[in-house]
Amino acid sequence: MSGKDAFYSSLQQNLETLKEQGLFKPERVLASRQGAEVQGADGRTLINMCANNYLGLSGEEATVQAAIAATEEFGYGLSSVRFICGTQTVHKRLEKAIADFLGTEDTILYAAAFDANGGVFEPLFDENDAIISDALNHASIIDGIRLCKAARFRYAHNDMDDLEKQLQAAADKRHKIIVTDGCFSMDGTIAQLDKIVALAEKYGALTMIDECHASGFMGKTGRGTHEHHNVLGKIDIITGTLGKALGGAMGGFTSGRKEVIEMLRQKSRPYLFSNSLAPSIAGASLAVLERLSRSTELRDRLHENTAYFRHHIEALGFTIKPGTHPVVPVMLFDAKIAQQFAARMYELGVLLSGFFYPVVPMGQARVRVQLSAAHTREQLDRVLAAFAQTGRELGVLKN
Ligand SMILES: *Cc1c(COP(=O)(O)O)cnc(C)c1O
Secondary structure, rough: HHHHHHHHHHHHHHHHHHHOOOOOOOOOEOOOOOOOOOEEEOEEEEEEEEOOOOOOOOOOHHHHHHHHHHHHOOOOOOOOHHHHHHHOOHHHHHHHHHHHHHOHHHHHHEEHHOOOOOOOOOOOOOOEEEEEEEEEOOOHHHHHHHHOOOOOEEEEEOOOHHHHHHHOOOOOOOEEEEEEEOOOOOOEEEOOHHHHHHHHEEEEEEEOOOOOOOOOOOOOOOOOOOOOOOOOOOOOOEEOOOOOOOOOOOOOOEEHHHHHHHHHHHHHHHOOOOHHHHHHHHHHHHHHHHHHOOOOHHHHHHHHHHHHHHHHHHHOEEEEEEOOOEEEEEEEOOHHHHHHHHHHHHOOEEOOOOEEEOOOOOOEEEEEEEOOOOOOOHHHHHHHHHHHHHHHHHOOOOO
């Protein structure tokens, strides 16, 4: 076998192994806009319970029209990075709008939150410094930390005693920063930012939160986890996405003090060496933020839907991870049952995803529901009825 053939045949083998282990991820193909209801490529209509479309804005006509208007005004794209000729007024306006929304001084845009996290550490910290990171932080945070020379400290997920131990272990480092997802997408856990900020103050550390599952709907006016925990203005660096609640296309940002953002514009590699965000996305995101600043209606409806669903799914006899976040893990514990459950729900017209080891710990298999402001009560009742039927069929109800 030639060297090249050996390469392709080993890839084929590794792909086969993934399939045998049940770790291969097929992609569901939609034939419609994203929304509370979607059309599958197979023509089926499904109630969608697995999008990050928390505010229902992804397929909404107002978002689409704002994107079209921005395209008309600013064109399709820039064919440039920001610092050469890729910055338009719409990018500057969006950066200011995000900073105002989050309560920070300035914001820098990226093509994705993955890039924001990938490019935030290396320009700001070096081998004299320490990054103290929650064990379950998002992959992009982990990768960003890997690209930086700072010493790495990891604290057990959401464990404030361990965080304090790690802060003590990092005591001799020059600058220290605590990094956490604001809200964790697997369990709907909300980081204890009040306690984290108190520990940061005690040990002279900075704080950073990744708000991908929070911006636009957590806190009483939707500013995020820092508003939820009453620490507005006390978080040093906030990263987030435009690809979830805030419109759902793509794009990310880092927000914080002026000098942080200015340094990132000078040194952050995914910003310097990657194309500008499309004007359609910048314009539509701006329209979304203006709307969310005017009214909390969507955020309020999302939380009403979440409370309704959490109450009724428990009343049916399912076990959920307790909390208030629109991510609702419905615990089935057994991997095979979680897979059968999601497949049966699909037959009944409900799209949701099953998670099992190694994505979640062994014995913690589940289906994950994500609520949206776009879901109607009638749709949620249909989803609950499908849960009840599937739960009875598979014998997983407590009552
Ligand atoms: C989705 C997500 C990201 C990546 O966001 P993109 O804008 O899609 O790259 C980063 N961090 C967290 C916590 C996320 O959930």
